[in-house]
Amino acid sequence: MGYVRTRLRKDGSPRYTAYFWDVRGRERSAGTFATRKEAVRAWRRAEAGAGEGRFADLRSGRQPFARYVSLVWLANHRMEANTRQGYISVIEKYLLPEFGAIRMIEILPSHVRDFLRRLTDAGKSAMMVQRCKTVLSSIFTTALNDQVIALHPCRGVAVPPVVAKPLTIVSPAEFEAIVEALPDEQSRLLAETALEGGLRWGELTELRLGDLDPVTRMLTVARTVVELRPGYHPSGARFLVKGYPKSREFRRIKLSSTLVARIRAYAAERGLGSDDLLFTAPQSRRPTERRLLELPDPAGATAPNAAGRRYRHGTLSGYSMGRCRCSWCRAAYARYRAVRRAAGKDQPRAGRRLDTDGHIPRDWFRQRIWDPAVQAAGIGRRVRVRDLRHAHASWLLAGGADLQTVRERLGHAGLRATERYLHTLPDADDTALTAFHRTRAGIRILRDVGTSATVK
Template structure:
């Protein structure tokens, strides 16, 4: 091994005629660095010797890097080079600029200490932020400083040892088979009923379900292969500026295969045949959006339609008039029609430019929020459920129903693609009648004395 030159104190004369000493040392790459300038050689020697020790320990970073501002490090180094999923990058970016950057953006990296992180968490709590959200914000901040320590930008991790408010895990509320039947029959007939039934039968994640293609289902063996998922992004986070990004692997980054029931397989086969779907087509596609809504083309005499509810000034208006729509803020069919006909007349006279009909941009995939607002929530309202389950809750129901019916825990874990079996165990005994056997056993024991 080659001998490596040691540091030294460089003597130089200042503008005032006094001599000063610059502590010089070699970093791990053999470059000469300064550890500061001192008024005497003794202090300079101690400075370069301390730095040599740090280099030997592997702490070879330039101390000047820690003086950069948090905002500059995140924008110029961390965000551009941190390897994360596109959806995580989108969520992290929004969280950083909304909740982290206002506090730490103008601070130097070396100046951020645990006390500052504790004060920040307290401020978020006082703003009414939920504990689970606070924990998420701290996870992002901690990831930034973990990378900064690895890059030797700073040697203090200000998030370590800092606690967040406790997050209470609420019990899962599982939709029952009877409740699902009510929602199922409230859904529009056709594709969306089949989509919901496929979800309850397979337990797929939404991205896996909406990316299913004909080639993923073997109709003879009834084996479904989950090998891809699709995510929705703001176009600025998409590599090609689009809304949907198909990933060639599911969330757990491992393909999985499982069998579907005979009933759902036959329905999917009939759907494929009737829709003339090819091997590469999506099983569930966004319906056409160019169908115009039915509109009232003629309004009866407004005097016969009654009056609107009083507005904030206590005034009422005849239904079917422009005043009722604008001043009365009524949105009944006749008041909407009055506004529509008025605007159509102005456009016909060349006074207004027609606005193109707004449609949801999609490449065939069904947007998650569009499905919730247009299809799922109306069905829940029509079904009269007290709770408001989501499509993700159907995945929970799939696991719970399987375990309640006696399915093997490991089999359910593999069907759902859980990384840990402890995640699957959360679905044990989650249905409302799951404790019935325990209560019956308790009753038999308590009543044993009365039968003697």
């Protein structure tokens, strides 16, 4: 049974605070009102809601959004380390500037709707707008379940649709050209394994020699590795190995005898043990040797600098004082630095060490190994390492493999994710077009036969 307590303001006017007891026997406040009648209604509603498990703790709901997220939600919400890193990035960049100072119970669907609309008007992609809503909805779902709030502000709020772009699959000829352009045996073997196994990058770079059974040719995908910023790693490192793949269940993939033989020869040449990484990053990076350009004598002068002065092209003054970055001025400065290094006057930069424990950094491989090979292969579009996984699925389905087999090899949770690879090759619809024209031709034949019979 609840009750009402009268409070007096400084000017002597009364205010009425409603109190009730929750299911645990704790005294709770249902709010303060201008009249006793409103207060009585409030504690009766709160008492009924507490009995049904629908009571929201008003004291918790009065805390600012920033305090709840940092001290309650992030501190107690369980999620993967890489997911936490991505969520915190969205929270700090978008959510805290917008909702940080607002009380939890004061955030309404209209506020969320207006926030997402302004993100769209600012040119943010539909994917980013949806991601902001996803993080925000996760926060408010926890707050609603913990009875911090009584209303879910994200419920019923729509976001711009994320349009799925059609997949452009790497053809066998394009893949062969890329492999030929890769600089060493490790990168070529890595690409072959990624294509034939349909592996994700984290699964591919965490493969160890013991994961492959050379007799049965079965490759067990049992782990994955993710790259993190040091603040999000339990020990401050960069790479975090998880003892399960993304699907959270092991899967086994059979490889061809040719690929298995290449892997075994590669491992024997490097002396790899069963626990050693199959693909590793180099321990150091050599400084880039710039080729000095042989250019004709320059003509003319640089554009005026801030002081209005102009300098001749191809001189140190043109590069340093004129701030000119044309080919002649850059070549002059490069020759000057090369001469000084040859004379021992400047210390050349030593090779930098990669921040790695042996795992291959994704960006380093893309920028230094993969993208140059794609460009050298003459492919006129962007091709990612991840596209080899798409090619694996598409080639299997085009060759007659059933959806369930492809799903199991890729580690998809359901067939819907696998179905997107149907009819992705350029010639995948040839069979459908042939059937269409065959049917159309048959209708024409029947029509012509019917016309001839009518004439007779």
